[in-house]
Amino acid sequence: MASLPDTFLAPKTWGQAYLPASGQVCPLPSIKLLLLPMSSIVIIDYGVGNIHSAMKGLKRFASDVVLSEDPAVIRAASALVLPGQGAFEAGMEGLRKRGLIDEVKNAGKSGKPILGICLGAQLLLERGHEFGDWEGLGFMQGEVVRFPALKNEKTPHMGWNSIHTPAAGLRPAGWKGTPLEGLKEGSEMYFIHSYILQPKNPEHVIAETTYGGLTFPSVIGTGNIIGCQFHPEKSGETGLQILKQFVEMAA
Amino acid sequence: MKPRIIARLDIKGPNVVKGIHTEGLRVIGKPSDLARKYYQQGADELVVMDIVASLYGRSPDFDLMRSVADELFIPLTMGGGIQSVQDINNFLRAGADKVAINTYATRHPELISEAVKQFGSQCIVLSVEAKRTGSGPGSGPVRWEAYTDGGREHSGLDAIEWIKKALDLGVGEVLLTSVDFDGTRKGFDMELLAAVAAFAQVPLVIHGGAKDPKSLTQALKDGHADAVCCASILHYDEWTVENLKKGLEADGIPTRHVPSP
Numbered sequence: 001m002a003s004l005p006d007t008f009l010a011p012k013t014w015g016q017a018y019l020p021a022s023g024q025v026c027p028l029p030s031i032k033l034l035l036l037p038m039s040s041i042v043i044i045d046y047g048v049g050n051i052h053s054a055m056k057g058l059k060r061f062a063s064d065v066v067l068s069e070d071p072a073v074i075r076a077a078s079a080l081v082l083p084g085q086g087a088f089e090a091g092m093e094g095l096r097k098r099g100l101i102d103e104v105k106n107a108g109k110s111g112k113p114i115l116g117i118c119l120g121a122q123l124l125l126e127r128g129h130e131f132g133d134w135e136g137l138g139f140m141q142g143e144v145v146r147f148p149a150l151k152n153e154k155t156p157h158m159g160w161n162s163i164h165t166p167a168a169g170l171r172p173a174g175w176k177g178t179p180l181e182g183l184k185e186g187s188e189m190y191f192i193h194s195y196i197l198q199p200k201n202p203e204h205v206i207a208e209t210t211y212g213g214l215t216f217p218s219v220i221g222t223g224n225i226i227g228c229q230f231h232p233e234k235s236g237e238t239g240l241q242i243l244k245q246f247v248e249m250a251a
Numbered sequence: 252m253k254p255r256i257i258a259r260l261d262i263k264g265p266n267v268v269k270g271i272h273t274e275g276l277r278v279i280g281k282p283s284d285l286a287r288k289y290y291q292q293g294a295d296e297l298v299v300m301d302i303v304a305s306l307y308g309r310s311p312d313f314d315l316m317r318s319v320a321d322e323l324f325i326p327l328t329m330g331g332g333i334q335s336v337q338d339i340n341n342f343l344r345a346g347a348d349k350v351a352i353n354t355y356a357t358r359h360p361e362l363i364s365e366a367v368k369q370f371g372s373q374c375i376v377l378s379v380e381a382k383r384t385g386s387g388p389g390s391g392p393v394r395w396e397a398y399t400d401g402g403r404e405h406s407g408l409d410a411i412e413w414i415k416k417a418l419d420l421g422v423g424e425v426l427l428t429s430v431d432f433d434g435t436r437k438g439f440d441m442e443l444l445a446a447v448a449a450f451a452q453v454p455l456v457i458h459g460g461a462k463d464p465k466s467l468t469q470a471l472k473d474g475h476a477d478a479v480c481c482a483s484i485l486h487y488d489e490w491t492v493e494n495l496k497k498g499l500e501a502d503g504i505p506t507r508h509v510p511s512p
Contacts, residue, residue, distance in 0.1 A: 048370070052320050052346035085348065086371040119371075131368065156373040156423050158454045159252045159477070160295060160507045188253075188507050190326055192348065192373045194423070211252060234326045234348060238510060 040064035041250055042077035044104065046094035048086040048119060057233040057240050061247040069098045079113040079250030080104065082120030088128030088144060088195070091119045092136065101137070108139050113224045113250045115179070115243075121220065121227025122197060130195055139225045142199035153212030156194040162186040163207040163218050163230070170203050178206055179226060179245040180219060187238050189218070189230035197229055224249075253507050254471045254499075255478035256492055257456060258289035258485055259298040262331070265315065268302070269486050271434035273380070273402030279486045282315060286322040289485060292492035293509035297323060298351070298426065298458075298480060300378070301331025302401035305354040310338070313345045320346020328376055328426070335362070336369050343370070351378035351426055354399035357406040357413065360420055367421035372453075377422040381410040381443055382430040393442055402430045411446055424454045426480065432460030434483050439466060444474040456480050463490065464498020471504055 041058055043051055045067045058065045058081065068074060082104065084091055095101045108114050116124045128134045128144040136144070147155040164185055165174050175181050191209070196216040199205060206226070207219035218229045226246070232239035260267045260282055267285050268276040279285065286297060299319050301311035311331045320327055329342045330351030342350045352375065356362050366375045380402040381395035395410035406413070414425055427447055429440035439460045448455055457470050458480035470476045484490045496506040 052317065052344065053324060053348075056321060056346075057324060085343070085374055086369065090369060130371075153252070154452055154454055154477070156453065157252075158373060158424060159255050161252050192326065194371065194373055231326070231348070233324060236324055236509060240324055 040066055040077050041079045041081060041247065042074050043067045043081045043083055044074060044100065045069040046091065046098060046100060048084045048091050048094050051083050053233040054081055054083045054117065057243045058247060060240065061244045069100065071099055071103045074100065074103045074107065077112070080107055082114060082116040082123060084117065084119030086119050088119065088122060088130040089132060089134050091123050092134050105137060108225055111224050113246065115246050116227035117233070118193060118229060118231055121229055122195060124220065124225060124227045125197060125199060140199045140204045140220060140222055141201060142197070144195045145198055146195055148214065150212030150214060156192060157211050158192045160188045161191050161209050161211060162188050163209050166205045166208050168202055171206070175206065178221060179242045179249060180207060181245060183238065183241060189232065189235040189239055191230045193229060197227065253505050255295040256495055256506065257296040257298055257478050257480040258294040258492065259458060259480045259482040260285055260319065261300050261302045261482065262315065263303050269434060269482055273430055273433055283318045283322050286319045289492060290323045290325060293496060294325065294492045295507055296326045296328065296478070298328045300351065304332025306400040306403060313341055316342065316345040330378055336365055339366055339370060349374050349376050349424065351376040353378040353380065356417070357397060357399055357408055360416060363417055363420040363422060372421045372423035375422050376424040376426050377414065377417040378426045378428065379410055379414055380428045380430050395443060398430055402433065414447055415450065418451065418453060422453065424456065425451055426456045426458060429459035435460055436462050436483050438462045439470045439474065441469065441474055444470060444476055448475040454478065464495050464502065467495060467499055468502040468504060
């Protein structure tokens with residue numbers, strides 16, 4: 001063990017699949033290549049919210065799912081999931097502290113599929129206005145704003161609501177080619193949020209949802225980047241379908 | 252939005268337990284088994300509470316909590332013994348989407364604001380165990396006291412005033428339990444529900460007393476609850492979530508349909 005080069009040792013945040021059982025490390029350097037998670041899906045661990053369900057949901061469809069805050073592991077991933085629940089500021093600060101902001105930005109620019117969930121979706125935009133004014137990852141122009149006061153409904157928007165292709169008609173192909181492909185119009189998803197996604201470009205709206213008379217984007221995306229305001233990993237078997245198709249995109 | 256039908260598991264040691272008025276606990280079964288059962292029945296959410304953690308001043312069994320989370324792909328609220336932001340993080344890591352705070356916060360309300368700042372208000376649920384007080388003849392209008400430690404201890408706080416304060420501090424949901432009606436299967440405490448629904452601007456979950464679909468309809472329609480939380484009627488197989496939803500649909504309340512596998 002002691003004679004192995006440092007680089008041989010897997011970071012502790014790697015998934016079990018890559019960690020050899022204690023005492024079984026093969027000393028042959030060529031094995032190193034086999035241990036590299038070349039096609040792994042990395043759930044970014046940045047200290048906010050529940051990653052358990054996302055992990056469990058993705059593992060249904062992909063064998064190589066790891067949770068990591070290690071920039072090297074994130075760089076080697078074939079796809080990234082930015083989970084999260086909580087405040088915008090805490091989210092960006094969680095990424096910054098771990099030196100991950102540029103990692104995620106670069107991954108997105110390089111064409112790697114990125115799925116943002118809830119807070120993770122909000123961080124994909126340029127700015128957030130929760131407890132102040134904060135810079136986001138900026139994959140899409142636009143900002144995250146508080147739910148305007150609704151006449152007959154409460155905020156947070158918490159519970160099951162349906163998703164629809166945008167009424168504006170800017171998506172003639174519907175959800176084809178996105179992880180939502182094949183889902184029924186009006187599929188029910190679990191939402192829990194007080195802030196909403198406001199991308200500047202209406203073409204970045206993949207699905208929308210209506211609550212208290214307000215219609216807002218519930219899925220946004222551009223190219224390899226997609227963000228769901230709801231929790232696909234909490235939306236029963238219907239939501240898992242989105243994770244399945246994201247995994248297939250990443251393969 | 253469609254109302255949520257929530258199944259609740261009260262945990263003591265390795266078991267799901269259930270009592271009446273939070274007393275006389277009986278063992279119902281294994282948490283992960285019951286979680287799976289209610290997920291498959293179409294529950295919209297699950298609440299899992301370690302009901303003795305505060306009383307014994309200890310942390311819940313996070314492995315057990317995780318075993319419950321493993322069974323579900325629906326939202327999960329967990330609670331029991333929360334005293335710090337770190338405790339909340341532990342619950343979230345065990346698979347919770349929301350955490351319910353009660354005992355500690357009644358003495359240290361600043362925990363609520365800290366938690367809201369860190370995790371967002373939608374993550375922080377105020378669990379209130381309200382017990383009637385002074386509702387006897389000649390004692391004036393009905394009032395409720397907020398109880399703690401799994402419905403066993405007095406906090407000295409007026410439940411309604413406490414909820415108002417917690418809302419000001421930013422809680423994103425109120426899980427309102429009637430200690431008087433808990434486990435009785437005689438319908439919800441509609442007076443309590445009305446007293447809170449009158450001002451609550453966040454989702455309100457009523458718990459304690461679920462009897463049948465009619466009682467749920469009453470709470471959702473007349474009582475303006477956003478969700479109903481059921482335990483005994485599910486544990487003792489009097490109703491399934493599916494049948495409760497059928498009853499609600501018959502009363503004109505739409506529910507979430509669970510696609511058949």
